[in-house]
Amino acid sequence: MLSVDDSPVVQAMLKRSLSDRYEVILANNGMDALKILNSNKKNIELILLDVTMPDIDGIELCRTIRRFKKFQTLPIIMLTAKDGMFDKVKGKFAGSTEYLTKPVDKEELLTIIGKYVPSMVTTK
Numbered sequence: 001m002l003s004v005d006d007s008p009v010v011q012a013m014l015k016r017s018l019s020d021r022y023e024v025i026l027a028n029n030g031m032d033a034l035k036i037l038n039s040n041k042k043n044i045e046l047i048l049l050d051v052t053m054p055d056i057d058g059i060e061l062c063r064t065i066r067r068f069k070k071f072q073t074l075p076i077i078m079l080t081a082k083d084g085m086f087d088k089v090k091g092k093f094a095g096s097t098e099y100l101t102k103p104v105d106k107e108e109l110l111t112i113i114g115k116y117v118p119s120m121v122t123t124k
Contacts, residue, residue, distance in 0.1 A: 001025065001117070002042075004033040004061065005050040005079070010102070014048060014079075017106045022113070030056030034064065037071065044074070045117045049096070051080035051087065059094045066095035075116035079104060 003014050004027045015024050025042055027033040030053060037044060047065070051058035058078055065071045075097040080087070083101040091099040098112055 001046045003048040030061040062094040
């Protein structure tokens with residue numbers, strides 16, 4: 001799974017919360033996320049995407065990702081502090097699969113991730 005967020009605090013929390021069940025790859029911005037996705041070195045099965053980022057915001061990044069045929073069905077979960085109805089609609093129209101508002105409960109996040117990628121459970 002690829003987590004795209006410019007906040008080191010959020011990234012650390014997500015990695016800590018999810019790494020016992022999933023491989024979490026971190027990208028600090030949209031450009032890094034696109035490089036990771038296009039490198040084909042890792043099989044990314046889901047993206048956790050912040051909306052508010054400095055170079056490319058999450059809405060634009062989601063639209064860009066959806067333009068690639070190979071990523072049109074990739075689950076994209078927007079994970080953001082923006083909780084207005086307009087923001088949620090923008091996320092949906094950009095191509096997000098889910099839209100969650102921070103702070104998100106760990107169990108809720110795991111449940112939603114599990115709807116899309118139950119096979120990502122790792123054995124350690």
